[in-house]
Amino acid sequence: MAVENLKSEKKTDVDIQEKMNIVFVGHVDHGKSTVIGRLLADTGTLPEGKIEQVQESCRRNSKPFEYAYLIDALKDERAQSITIDSARVFFKSKKRHYIIIDAPGHIEFIKNMVTGASRAEAAVLVIDAHEGIQENSRRHGYLLWMLGLKQIVVLVNKMDMVGYDQEKFNSICDEYNLFLDELGVKPLCYIPVSGRMGDNVVNRSENTPWYAGYTVLSALDQFKKEKPETDKPFRMPVQDVYKFTLYGDNRRIVSGNVVSGTLKTGDELVFYPSGKKSRVKTIETFSAPPKESAVSGEAIGFTLDEQIYIRRGQIAARANETPPKVATRIRASLFWLGKHPLLTKKQYTIKLGSARVKAQIETIHRIIDASDYSTINEKNQIDHHDVAECTFRLSHPLALDLSDTLADTSRFVIVDDYEIWGGGIILQAVDDEETELLEEVITRDRKWIKSEVSMYQRAEHYSQRPTLLIITGEKSVGRKRFASRLEKTLLENGRMVYYLGIGSFLYGVSADLKRQSPDDNWHEHVRRMAQAAHLFLDAGLILIMTAVELKQSDLKIFNTIINPNYIETIWIGERVTTDISYDLQVLGGEENMDRSVALVKQLLQDHGIIFSL
Amino acid sequence: MGHLDELESRSVFILREAYANFKNLGMLWSMGKDSTVLLWLTKKAFFGHVPFPMVHIDTHYKIPEMIEYRDRLAREWNLPLVVGTNFDALNEKHTFPDGNADRITCCGLLKTEALRRTLTGEGKRMVFNHDTNQYEEDPHPEPFTAVIVGARADEEGSRSKERYFSPRDKQNEWNIGEQPPEFWNQYKTDFKAGTNVRIHPLLDWTEINIWEYIAQEDIPTVSLYYNHGDGQRYRSLGCYPCTFPVQSEARTVEEIIEELRTGRFSNVAERSGRAQDKDDEGGLETLRREGYM
Numbered sequence: 024m025a026v027e028n029l030k031s032e033k034k035t036d037v038d039i040q041e042k043m044n045i046v047f048v049g050h051v052d053h054g055k056s057t058v059i060g061r062l063l064a065d066t067g068t069l070p071e072g073k074i075e076q077v078q079e080s081c082r083r084n085s086k087p088f089e090y091a092y093l094i095d096a097l098k099d100e101r102a103q104s105i106t107i108d109s110a111r112v113f114f115k116s117k118k119r120h121y122i123i124i125d126a127p128g129h130i131e132f133i134k135n136m137v138t139g140a141s142r143a144e145a146a147v148l149v150i151d152a153h154e155g156i157q158e159n160s161r162r163h164g165y166l167l168w169m170l171g172l173k174q175i176v177v178l179v180n181k182m183d184m185v186g187y188d189q190e191k192f193n194s195i196c197d198e199y200n201l202f203l204d205e206l207g208v209k210p211l212c213y214i215p216v217s218g219r220m221g222d223n224v225v226n227r228s229e230n231t232p233w234y235a236g237y238t239v240l241s242a243l244d245q246f247k248k249e250k251p252e253t254d255k256p257f258r259m260p261v262q263d264v265y266k267f268t269l270y271g272d273n274r275r276i277v278s279g280n281v282v283s284g285t286l287k288t289g290d291e292l293v294f295y296p297s298g299k300k301s302r303v304k305t306i307e308t309f310s311a312p313p314k315e316s317a318v319s320g321e322a323i324g325f326t327l328d329e330q331i332y333i334r335r336g337q338i339a340a341r342a343n344e345t346p347p348k349v350a351t352r353i354r355a356s357l358f359w360l361g362k363h364p365l366l367t368k369k370q371y372t373i374k375l376g377s378a379r380v381k382a383q384i385e386t387i388h389r390i391i392d393a394s395d396y397s398t399i400n401e402k403n404q405i406d407h408h409d410v411a412e413c414t415f416r417l418s419h420p421l422a423l424d425l426s427d428t429l430a431d432t433s434r435f436v437i438v439d440d441y442e443i444w445g446g447g448i449i450l451q452a453v454d455d456e457e458t459e460l461l462e463e464v465i466t467r468d469r470k471w472i473k474s475e476v477s478m479y480q481r482a483e484h485y486s487q488r489p490t491l492l493i494i495t496g497e498k499s500v501g502r503k504r505f506a507s508r509l510e511k512t513l514l515e516n517g518r519m520v521y522y523l524g525i526g527s528f529l530y531g532v533s534a535d536l537k538r539q540s541p542d543d544n545w546h547e548h549v550r551r552m553a554q555a556a557h558l559f560l561d562a563g564l565i566l567i568m569t570a571v572e573l574k575q576s577d578l579k580i581f582n583t584i585i586n587p588n589y590i591e592t593i594w595i596g597e598r599v600t601t602d603i604s605y606d607l608q609v610l611g612g613e614e615n616m617d618r619s620v621a622l623v624k625q626l627l628q629d630h631g632i633i634f635s636l
Numbered sequence: 637m638g639h640l641d642e643l644e645s646r647s648v649f650i651l652r653e654a655y656a657n658f659k660n661l662g663m664l665w666s667m668g669k670d671s672t673v674l675l676w677l678t679k680k681a682f683f684g685h686v687p688f689p690m691v692h693i694d695t696h697y698k699i700p701e702m703i704e705y706r707d708r709l710a711r712e713w714n715l716p717l718v719v720g721t722n723f724d725a726l727n728e729k730h731t732f733p734d735g736n737a738d739r740i741t742c743c744g745l746l747k748t749e750a751l752r753r754t755l756t757g758e759g760k761r762m763v764f765n766h767d768t769n770q771y772e773e774d775p776h777p778e779p780f781t782a783v784i785v786g787a788r789a790d791e792e793g794s795r796s797k798e799r800y801f802s803p804r805d806k807q808n809e810w811n812i813g814e815q816p817p818e819f820w821n822q823y824k825t826d827f828k829a830g831t832n833v834r835i836h837p838l839l840d841w842t843e844i845n846i847w848e849y850i851a852q853e854d855i856p857t858v859s860l861y862y863n864h865g866d867g868q869r870y871r872s873l874g875c876y877p878c879t880f881p882v883q884s885e886a887r888t889v890e891e892i893i894e895e896l897r898t899g900r901f902s903n904v905a906e907r908s909g910r911a912q913d914k915d916d917e918g919g920l921e922t923l924r925r926e927g928y929m
Contacts, residue, residue, distance in 0.1 A: 042639055113790055113842065122840075134817035138799065141819030142840075170819065251637065262652045267685045276683055280649045280821075309684045310853065320637050322648035324683060335656055360817055374822050377656070434820045441826040442816045 041119035045243060046140045048167065049149035050157040054180040057218035058149060059112060059123055062239060065225035068114040118244040133162070133408060134360045137446070140167060145174035145246040147239070152191055152215070153184040156198055164199075165391070165410055168206045169358060169448060171430050175203075175210040176242045183217040187230045211245055212236050251319035256344035257284030258424070258432050260376030261294070261337045265324070276307050277333060278324035279377070282431035284344065286323070287316040291342035294333045295422035296349040297586065298465035300342065301327040330477045332586070336378040338422040338432060347422045347432060349461050350452035351583075352385065356426075357447030358410045361439055365405035373415065374443075375435035381418035382437070388412040414453055419582060420461050423449050460550065460583045481563035485519045488632045489560040491585060492623070495573035495603075496595035500611040502569040505595055505619060510567055512620050518633060521559060522567040528552055549577050553584035560589055565632070575602045591630065593623060606630075640849050644677065647837040649821065650800055651681040651784065654835045655688065657825040658782035662718065664751075665690040667702045668873045669846050669857055670786035670838055672709075676855045677837065678784075679713075689716040689763075691783065693754060695746035696726055697875035705858045710764050717764040719771060720754025722746050733877050743912045746875075755780045755832065782833040790842045801825065802834045843906050844896045851889045863887050871906055878911040 047055040062068075112123040124139035140146060146167050150160050167175060177199060185191045196213040203210060214223055215231050216239060222228030225240045237245065262279040266272075290303045306314040307324045317323045340346050359365045365384065373382040390402050390411040405411045426433040426448035437445035482488050494506045503524060510522040529537050533551055536544040552568065559566040570577070573592065581590055594605040607626045609619035627633045637645070654661055663678065665671045678686050692706060710717045725745035729735035732742035753759030757777035765772050787798060799815055801823035816824050827833070838846075850857060860881075863869040868881040869892075882901070886892040895901065 135815070138815075138818045262649070263656050265682060267682070267687065270685050272683070272685065274683070278652060278681075280645060307683055309680050309682075318637075320642065320645055322645040322652070322681070372826070431820075436820060436822040438826055441824075441828055443818070443822060443824060444816075446819060446822075 041248065042122060043119055043145065043243075043246060043248065044122045044124065044143040045145050045147060045246075046124045046136075046143035046172075047147045047149060048136055048140065048159075048163040050151065050154070050159040050163075053149045053151040053154065053157070053160070054218045055147075055149045058147075058178060058180060058216065058224060058239065059218075061218045061221050061224045062123075063112065063114055065221060066114055066116065066240065116240055116244050121243060133159075133166075136163065137166060137170065137358075137360065140170050140172060143172060144249050145176075145243070146172045147176050147178060147243075148210075149178045149180050150195055150199065152179045152181045152188075152195065155195060156202075160199070161202055162408070162410075164203060164208070165206065166358060168208050169356060169410070169446070171434070171448075173208070174246045175208060176237075176239075176246075177210050177213045178216050178239065179213060180216050180218055182215045182222060182231065183220045187215070187222075187228075189215075189231075189233045192234075212242055214239060214242060252283040252429075253285050253318045255283040255319075255429060256346075257286050257290075257339070257341040258282050258347065258429060259286070259323070259339040260378070260432070261333060261335055261339060262377050263335050264333060274307060274326055275330065276324040276326055277339070278322075279339070280322045281317055281319050282376075283319045283429055284341070285316060285318045286325070286341070288314075288325075292327075292339050293342050293346065293469065294331075294337040294339055295347050296420040296461070296465070297333070297337060298468035299331045299333060299337075300469055301329045301331050304328045329473065330479055332478055334588075336376075338376055338378075345428075347424050347429075348452040349420050349422050349465065351417045351420050351457045351461070351579075352414060352453035352455045353417065353421070353423065353449050354388070354412070354414045354451040354453055355435070355447040355449050356410070356412050357405075357437070357445055358408075359405045359437075359445040360408065361442075361444030362407060363439070364407070365409075365411075365437070365439070365445060367403060369439075370418075372438040373417065373421070373435050374438060375421060375423055376432060378421055380421050382415045384413050385416045386414045388414065412450070416455075418579075419587060420457070423452065425449055425451065456546070457579065457583050460580065464584055478561075478563075485563050486634060487518055487563070487565060489563050489589060490565050490627070490632045491556045491560060491581070491590045492565065492567045493570060493573060493578075493581070493590065493592045494567060494595055495570045495592065495601065495605075496611060497598060497600055498571055500596040501613075502571070502595055502611075504613075505609075505611065505616065506567045506569045508616055509620050509623055512624070513565060513633075516624075516633075518565055519563060520565040520567065523555070523559070525552070525569060528555065546580065549580045550584065553581045556581070557585050560585060565627075572601055573603055578603050591626065591632075593626075595619070640845065640852060643841055643845055644680065644849070646840065647674075647677045648681040650823075650835065650837040651678055653823055653825070654782060654784055654801075654837075655682070657823075658833070660778055660781045661688040661784070662691045662755075662780045662782075663688060663784040664786070665692050665706075665717075666786075666873065667692070667698075667706050667709075667858055668786070669850060669861065670788060670841075672855060672857060673841075673846050673849055674784065674786045674838060675709075675715075676849075676853060686713070686715055688784075689718045691718045691720065691754060691780070693747055693750050694719050694721045695750070695875050696721060697731070697746070697877060699860060699870075699873065699876045699879070701858055701860050702873060705856075707764075709856065711766070711769070714766060715764070718754070718774065719762040719764070720750055720759055721762075722750035722753065723760060725749065739878060739912050743878075755783060780832065781827075782835055784835045784837060786838050787834075787836050788841050788843070788846075789839050798834075798836050798839060799824075800836050800839055802836065803827070803831050804834060844893065847889060847893045847896065851893060857889070861892070870909065871901070872909055874910055880909040880911075882909055 047059060049055050114121050124143055148163060150156055179192050179195050192215045214237060215234050216223045218224065222230050223238045225238060227238055259279045259281050261277055265276045265278060286303065288303050288306055291300065292303060293300050304326045306317055307326060308314055338347050367384045370381050370383050373380050387403065390405060390409050424432040433449045435447055436443045494502050496502050506522050510520050513520040532555065533548050536548050556566055556568065592603060592605040594601060594608045596611045607622060609622050663674060665675060675690065709715065722745055730737045730745050732739050750759065754761055757779045761774040761777045762771040763774045799818045803824060858873060860870040860873060863884055863886055867883060867885060869884045869886060871882050873879060884895060886895045
């Protein structure tokens with residue numbers, strides 16, 4: 024087998040440890056692949072015989088040889104003459120390894136470009152000197168900004184087609200710079216190149232004596248490795264809480280990737296949006312010595328001093344640092360790649376860190392037309408490939424940071440019909456009627472006087488998970504009778520259960536509100552009920568409450584005050600007159616009583632609240 | 637953080653995302669260096685545990701050392717292990733070279749089709765019973781909704797087009813042009829029933845990274861990767877009729893790293909010892925579209 028290395032220049036004293044991901048973007052046919060092909064050829068990176076193979080194939084198909092064919096090596100792509108996905112290319116300079124992602128410029132393939140660009144640390148944007156700035160030259164620039172890519176170099180390609188004209192080069196640079204300025208993006212430099220002829224790609228060109236700046240290769244070497252954000256506040260979206268008791272391991276390990284800051288054993292942590300607090304006991308490892316600290320970028324796991332209820336979706340922060348914001352309304356910049364437009368009337372799922380919430384657009388502030396970067400105001404939907412600024416209303420409180428303070432925890436994606444079709448960055452946490460309540464809850468949980476009995480001990484002792492069961496339905500459908508029958512059945516089954524009638528509450532705890540105008544004080548009334556329910560749940564009980572036609576706005580107050588995972592809603596009656604999405608519907612009336620009670624019991628078992636008896 | 641730490645951290649993140657989002661999850665384990673690194677990363681991610689089954693597609697043409705190694709590690713690490721085989725193709729002798737099939741057909745049946753059937757639960761699955769130290773037939777083979785695979789982007793052309801989370805349709809097919817976007821460490825985790833997912837935590841690793849990591853972590857590997865004095869070793873493992881060793885003096889992990897660093901193999905594809913790649917005109921792409929790993 025012939026394995027002789029013919030390319031001696033590859034044996035350089037490269038620090039082969041360092042790697043950088045670079046993405047090439049730009050309008051279709053502006054020559055990204057050609058520049059990359061040239062870069063590979065002129066650095067001696069190509070595998071033996073590869074160029075000859077592609078040249079031979081071009082000769083057979085009577086096509087001129089293009090470096091792009093090296094990258095578009097797949098059969099069906101050669102037919103399309105465009106790179107259809109972010110194919111990666113590995114090569115190295117004297118300084119480090121590069122992984123080049125050849126992001127395609129064709130408008131239909133923007134989703135692949137986004138995929139490529141989000142994995143990159145720096146970007147090379149290619150503009151055709153002959154064609155000038157086109158729609159995707161701007162669109163890609165805008166996306167690079169939103170994706171958080173700050174290191175950019177702009178190539179003015181095909182200089183051979185404009186006779187290496189300095190004027191032409193300067194006018195393109197000036198125009199594009201104006202656009203980038205508006206976004207606050209400063210490119211490292213603009214380089215006049217020809218991918219086809221090799222000018223200023225690896226070797227300095229004699230055709231551009233007026234240009235004294237970097238070549239593409241030397242510009243790439245100027246990019247700096249992103250440093251982990253260790254001097255920023257600590258953030259770790261909780262990915263999971265592991266307890267592998269099945270394997271005889273009793274550690275309860277909170278795990279995730281640190282996205283900013285540092286963590287040490289003994290640090291006090293607060294988990295958002297719940298506001299739950301505990302201290303780091305150990306940082307766990309496998310096949311490595313125990314750790315005392317962890318920094319941004321690491322995948323870690325730790326145990327806590329006190330067992331508190333946390334789960335995937337929360338963000339861990341250090342108690343003595345700037346906390347994340349918690350909001351149910353956010354203002355954001357976003358891009359939309361969905362085939363169907365993003366509508367104001369529709370509910371979507373937003374994923375931020377490990378959290379998922381339902382979200383609906385409340386206001387579209389502006390839509391930016393990427394093709395000429397003007398603002399369109401009259402549209403009431405966000406179309407395929409639009410970039411826009413809007414305010415979302417969320418179904419649950421979300422912990423987040425703003426894009427100008429912490430990038431990672433300000434980024435979210437939008438899921439529609441099983442697919443991630445959009446992404447955005449949060450500009451502002453917008454106040455709403457829930458904001459005050461949220462702050463109240465976070466303070467409550469931080470100040471909560473901890474008992475020696477943990478929630479888990481209580482749950483184990485009573486063999487049940489504390490739960491609020493809200494029985495709701497139309498008037499006179501038999502809510503109260505059903506609630507008290509359910510209470511009796513569960514009690515007879517050995518459960519710790521209590522039925523709290525609204526009347527009992529209204530004439531007692533809320534007597535002051537009752538005396539004033541109950542309708543005006545409705546929000547306060549619901550708040551008190553929810554806070555009372557929280558006490559019962561903390562005591563480990565299954566609490567049953569009833570309400571006439573519970574509305575989503577009421578449920579939202581409950582969801583803010585109590586962990587929504589502890590709430591089960593049951594709609595009673597055949598006719599549905601509510602906007603909440605209940606967990607179960609049962610029939611009212613004495614004749615259906617036994618069956619309805621059995622259905623609720625089944626629900627409690629299915630949701631792991633009680634064990635089957 | 638060094639470059640291996642960065643790679644490890646991303647892979648661990650992906651493994652944990654997979655575990656958090658998929659109920660019937662499995663990991664393909666070929667006993668090769670890549671999927672064994674993946675197994676090690678799993679132990680890292682879950683603090684010494686392997687919380688989902690390792691799935692081996694056994695063609696019954698594997699080099700015997702590979703099977704010995706598989707069973708040894710399964711015992712020593714107490715691995716949940718599932719083995720799937722296309723017994724129909726073996727019985728009907730649709731094999732190469734001793735049967736009535738060519739290389740690509742043989743690969744298609746003993747690997748791709750065997751994998752498809754093992755994942756859906758249609759095919760017979762053998763499960764390693766740690767108490768009896770034997771393989772027993774899985775009485776209730778449930779379909780896997782997601783499988784973790786050790787594919788790397790630098791291995792071969794078509795693999796560089798993969799996503800970390802890549803959906804496959806009911807026929808196990810991969811639609812390259814229609815892949816969803818993937819950015820900001822957010823992956824496709826919402827699915828219509830019937831879709832299954834390939835998860836690729838090693839996409840950013842290179843061959844040399846794999847060996848560096850094996851050295852750093854002291855991960856046990858199959859002896860076939862090393863030269864035992866005859867001046868040859870395997871660089872990629874597979875079935876014995878179609879896999880050939882390369883000329884190499886490397887006797888240890890360190891010597892392999894040295895060999896790769898000096899660029900001895902820089903002009904030779906890693907899978908050059910795998911005959912099926914050459915028979916398939918589109919590189920591995922045709923095989924991969926139909927579900928080949």
